[in-house]
Amino acid sequence: MGSSSTASPSQAPTTAGTSLAPRAGATLVPGDEEGTTTTSTITTTTVTTLQGPVPCNRTLAGPEGWLVSPEPAGVPYDGSLDCTYSISVYPGYGVELKVENISLAEGETLTVESTGGLEPNLLANESFLLRGQVIRSPANLLTLRFQSPRPPSPGSYHFHYQAYLLSCPFPARPAFGEVSVSSLHPGGDARFRCSTGYQLQGARRLVCRNATRPFWSAREPLCLAACGGVVRNATVGRIVSPGFPGNYSNNLTCHWLLEAPDGHRLHLHFEKVSLAEDDDRLIIRNGNNVEAPPVYDSYEVEYLPIEGLLSTGRHFFVELTTDSSGAAAGMALRYEAFEQGHCYEPFVKYGNFTTSDPRYPVGTTVEFSCDPGYTLEQGSTIIECVDPSDPQWNETEPACRAVCSGELTDTAGVVLSPNWPEAYGKGQDCIWGLHVEEDKRIMLDVRVLRLGSGDMLTFYDGDDLTARILGQYTGARGRFKLYASTADVTVQFQSDPGAGAFAYRQGFVIHFSEVPRNDTCPELPDIANGWKTSSQPELLHGTVVTFHCYPGFQLTGTDLLMCHWDLTWSGDLPSCERVTTCRDPGDAEHSRRVVSNPKFPVGATVQYVCDKGYVLAGAGTLTCHDRAAGGPKWSDRLPKCIPSYDEFYSNRNLDAVAKAVPSGTTLEGTNIAIAVFLPVLVVALLIGGIYLYFSKLQGKPALQLPLAGSHPYDHITVESAFDNPTYETG
Template sequence: PTAAPEPRVPAEDAEQSPAELPWGDQATTSRPTLQISPSTLPPAAPRPLPDSPGGAAEAPTAAPAAVFPTRGAERDVPGSASEESQETTTSTIITTTVTTTEPSPVLCSMSFHDPEGYIDSTDYPPLPLHGYLQCTYNVTVYTGYGVELQVKSVNLSDGEVLSIRGVDGDALVVLANQTLLVEGQVIRSPTNTISVYFRTFQDDVVGTFQLHYQVFMLSCNFPRRPDFGDVTVMDLHSGGVAHFHCHLGYELQGPRVLTCINASRPHWSSPEPICSAPCGGTVHNATIGRVLSPSYSGNQSGSVYCVWAIGAPPGQKLHLHFEKLLLTERDRMVVYSGNTNRSAVLYDSLRADSVPFEGVISDGSAIRIDFLAEEPAAATAFNIRFEAFERGHCYEPYIQNGNFTTSDPTYNLGTTVEFTCDPGHSLEQGPAVIECINMRDPYWNDTEPLCRATCGGELTAVAGVILSPNWPEPYTEGEDCIWRIHVGEEKRLFLDIQLLNITNSDILTIYDGDELSARILGQYVGSGGPQKLYSSSPDLTIQFHSDPAGLIFGKGQGFIMNYIEVSRNDSCSDLPEIQNGWKTTSHTELVRGAKITYQCDPGYDIVGSDTLTCQWDLSWSSDPPFCEKIMYCTDPGEVEHSTRLISDPVLLVGTTIQYTCNPGFVLEGSSLLTCYSRETGTPIWTSRLPHCVSEESLACDNPGLPENGYQILYKRLYLPGESLTFMCYEGFELMGEVTIKCILGQPSHWSGPLPICKVNQDSFEHALEVAEAAAETSLEGGNMALAIFIPVLIISLLLGGAYIYLTRCRYYSSLRLPLMYSHPYSQITVETEFDNPIYETGETREYEVSI
């Protein structure tokens, strides 16, 4: 028998000693490699060999292979136990391989591309006997959109697998599995594809589940804010831009604007830029700025020489304020009141005993700063603030870690300024109010004060900041500070240690109460990560002690702690529902780490963070969002072989897009699309996108001429919508439609068949009747003429005779006859008889003539 593919050899069978022979010796022949199929069935029963001694030797039942001795073989066996014997003894090894077939899974795969739908486990095929199911459901949407799944129901049997995975290129990222899925939970894919994997086993009861999916717009991650700079993001979706800028004194290294690129996983167009302090530079028409110690690279070697030239507008002066100046013995800084190193020296670190606390003022409108570092070191640090001010005015004051108010923003003579400090700081080394004095050359009557972090104190505000002494400068040695915090009686305190950098010889202790004998919540030495602590009462005590020998062992950077009063329970307050949307929670109880996810109804966009987290201080990570009605349509796209005119590039509701096909093409569909709003759902266009197709592909061919007829405006091709009119020759009548139209279609066709021209029977019969009537009229006219002529002739003769008689007899009668009279035919026209209604109706008219 052949071995099954991919055999698995049990460990207990992999290494096995040779089987013992019936007479007590062991076979010394090499055992062949055994291939055991993956099966749990018992090995086949051993069968006796007829040639074996005793005729009934059997293989050991415990061995997967039976070993039987035989005699009389004609070949040597290496390593035989009886080489001196004339009989040769060999060992015959019979291997029994049991082959079983592991049931193959029933594979099923379904793909979805709709913007919304359901994945239902009842859609899988029926299971065969002793089989199991392995299904993959893939949802893929347009690039730039993601897929979010909401668990509608899940009821799985033990051992079944349901895994929701994000697809990122060739990698699969597990987003959730059967152990974490709860009804109502929402899972979002990081790309435009999400995959659901479902696997059952041989079981009478198969689990069920139902998932509702819908698309959402993917976005780029919020860009990293550069150190010593800021970033402003207009939109995180595809096409959105992020603007970067640096703080005063720093320069941007890299692109100033990044664009979110549309992809299966949207990303920024390039890496985020950084802000670095330059070594030297020139500033023209300076108003306000900073000169900072250059940004050193870790492998920089050799000396560094930097020169800054600062020029104010004409008629103004410059004031330099040394906010920070830490130089090593091998560093030197010189400040000149002019553009060259030959100008008057305002400050020289090599010759000055101390830093001028009040700063320096230029004599003219220019200042030059030279800095030389023979061996650049991280310990070197300086921060010099400069500002230009008008002659006859005081310069604008400045206070670090604080703020001020002024009575005159131009700082004219008599102006007063009042200073305040940020939380955690207090005013030192100067008054809270200063005044601009001296009319000839105005100056402040005192220097600006300093805001330094206090060493200890009593704090009763509901929230505050605790800083190491002298922050942001290093604390001094031998400090011994105690802060006592007290809030409302029904509250307790949450302490967030954001930065902790002290030496191993310094100690920071937090007590759960208002005495140093209270329970210790935490005690720290050296540097450590962020810590979050809760008090059990409304009181908290913090003690900090720095080693007096700090100059020997060094000093740390310090620490920053925030505190806030919180309620005594252990859960966040519930958040409200939002209008036109809904929320889902990841946990039944809103404990720390619980998340609430907000979603909007179709037709609405979420504004704000859609996922809020219950933080360690039992507050939510942000305010609840709200749902805003979507008032714009998505771009329907271009139409090939056409141009379009858009009334509003933002595509708000009411926007129209007019499509016009290029010459030689005909528009198929509506040429005008309008974005309109719906009560439910997002705004859509009034019709589908049209198409521009070539004229020849849609034109109707000329159908031809009807016999005894003709066309008006004959052409070879007629575009959809054009008409063709037919006429018949005289004496023929048109049967069918006089005008037919080319109807758009695939292919285009005429609205009716070709008409025909038939002889007009009525006209033919009418012509015969007219002819007959004409003949009859001629005959009647002759008889009538004769009937008229004879009486006239008789009357004429009578009248003539009477005239002669009267003339001759010279007899005058009173009778007078007119010499002119109307001719009886004067009222009869000579038009054609076919226009006379007498003949058309077949009537006969009798003429009366009176004489």
């Protein structure tokens, strides 16, 4: 009796907000049938209503796993479906999520967020989630949320996730310094050092720490030029003013003390000195304090000593003072210590040298050379250490400078803007001539081009300014190349004489080299799994080469390449990639189709279902098959859906046809039949008459009909004409 009144799960109420719990203080008597029924109903309601947790909420952990959409609910839910998935991996690792499959209905949303930081970071949503896409979270926590307004038939999705090792960002290289990194992963380190003349401000070594987001143990250090300092046991080095090569500050008083090792002296070389014309001052003293006698004072000396300065003892004292107004680039001084009885180590900026003895005793010779693009000036190429009583070089060291104009005849070289890497001057008019072997031509590689708006750089395809212009440029531009058609190129640079200082940039750097001279583009190689055809045998300017692929392969890239006037091809070489999918077979009229995979890979199927009133003519299912020769192909032709005649000629259709035909149609049909039959009858009678006439002329009976009782096989005898045992025995 109690079981008849107990509600089954399918009968459980599903109205949200309805409470079936007993009121406070109510007593349930075990023998009371009504009380037993109420208790059973409450239990069933707890299972089937939405008051419990949504079944698609999950927390996933571990280095790898799968995330699959929930199956459609057996019992409809009220309201919307809201699924939240949380993926967690070890600190120091991120989460990589790959979309294996996704199919969402209209109105459904799916978002992917990285939740390892202070605030969630949106990585993707349903608009950008495509099959095969990979999403990386920069932290060890990732949240995926799916919302559907129609729970009975929600969309589907399938994701694969795995952990990947996070890393620290690459540390910034300090200005006027270098950085070397052993590893960007946790435990790796980065080491910093400064160029000569600059001091490291900060940690010299940083370590990548493991965390939710790995980080460096400290901020990247800086390389700064200090205002003053003491250099003990000075051997070779450099001192620069604060801010160099930028401007120094106002109201500075900087003192540097240089002290050579015992038994050594110092040589000071002026790399650059640029002071404001007010009360800024540079003093170099031959001693170790401010009271030592000066050997250089910018107030009293108009020109820098090309040969530099020599100390009589172990010390130099350098003093730089600036006032409250004006500023300039300051100074850069290079120092070298050398033994008594020896010459100092020579130095040439933007160049190099070779020596007969690296200790530089008397009799040592040194030969100088400049870096590509620079020219030796103001000195001799070879100098010698002389005078045993007071060793010194017989000539001052030369200087290497980027000059305006020149004739270059090497097979390769560099052209630099005047005064590079510093700014070129106003009103420059420079011409360089480049010449290589007559059977070669010149390739120009313009690596740096930063000019003022009123400045011009022009390339001529020949040995004078009347030749064809290869290119003419102003302003800034990225790296590019030019090819001359001859063995000579003329380069002309002109700077605006009236522009302000702000218009002058770094200039330009041009590398040139000789390349084979011909009038054709280089031969294009054959492509794998394909072939090429040319519009003409010789690859002259204007020749077009067309690329084709063998069956089963498709072309990736452009199929046409043209030989340009500079004897370069118009694009990159294409390739033939194997076709792994069938083409879309198309739609059959009056039907719908079911596709297993919209990309139609090998093995995919397309099933056609005709609309009502039509039947299928042909294969109902097409399968994409791979072929050894040629690309994948469908198993059959596209079917057709034709009208069903049983349906068409049903009573209802016949009645409809009868009603649709007007009464006058019968008479019109009879007239048409008579008009067709009469001509046929006349022709038949005419042929019959001609036959009877000729039969009488030949004496033959007009018409011979077989007897009614004769058999068509009477003329065949018992003996068969076939000499075949099989038939004889039969």
